[in-house]
Amino acid sequence: MTTPLFVNDQLAFCEIARKHHVIFYYVGYFSQNIVAAMADAVKLKLEVSGVNGPTRRKLFSSFVEMAQNIIHYSADALTPAEQVNHEIRHGSVCISENAGQYNLLCANPISTDVAEDLRQRLEALRGMTMDEIKQAYKESLRAEAHEGSKGAGLGFLTMARDSREPLEFEFWPMEQRPDVAMFYLKASI
Secondary structure, three states: OOOOOHHHHHHHHHHHHHHEEEEEEEEEEHHHHHHHHHHHHHOOOHOOOOOOOOHHHHHHHHHHHHHHHHHHOOEEEEOOOOOOOOOOOOEEEEEEEEOOOOEEEEEEEEHHHHHHHHHHHHHHHHHOHHHHHHHHHHHHHHHHOOOOOOOOHHHHHHHHHHOOOEEEEEEEEOOOOOEHHHHHHHHHH
């Protein structure tokens, strides 16, 4: 008896996830309700796994920031682009663990118009010391949001503050949509 192709594909995917110590993975459409449900699952998984409180807090806050960025900025949306509440947008988020270090990764398509500004902001953030990041975070709490931003710029600062290493990111052009690039972001906690 031959194994159906979809079973082989699923087995291969599960083996890759096991090999990379994936503890949470989601790809699909994000909404506030979906993020709330995922957040509950992530929080419980981290508690049950015995992750210490400070690490749990950092993982959880960075996870929520990544998911919120997908909801607010993904170029693949089921809701109209001008809709600013109850958005439903596509992306992925993954949490993996290896030897006590956790990696959070997210990916979503973004407009190429946004990509260059985002690159500049993230490069500047990568060049900051931890003290500079903490100071910028405090200043952002008091500041107004950047033009086109849905927040005060706290998301990347939160992730950078909580990460062991500078945030890693990449933009990949999408051949089928020249006005869109895939945005990848990684935080190590």
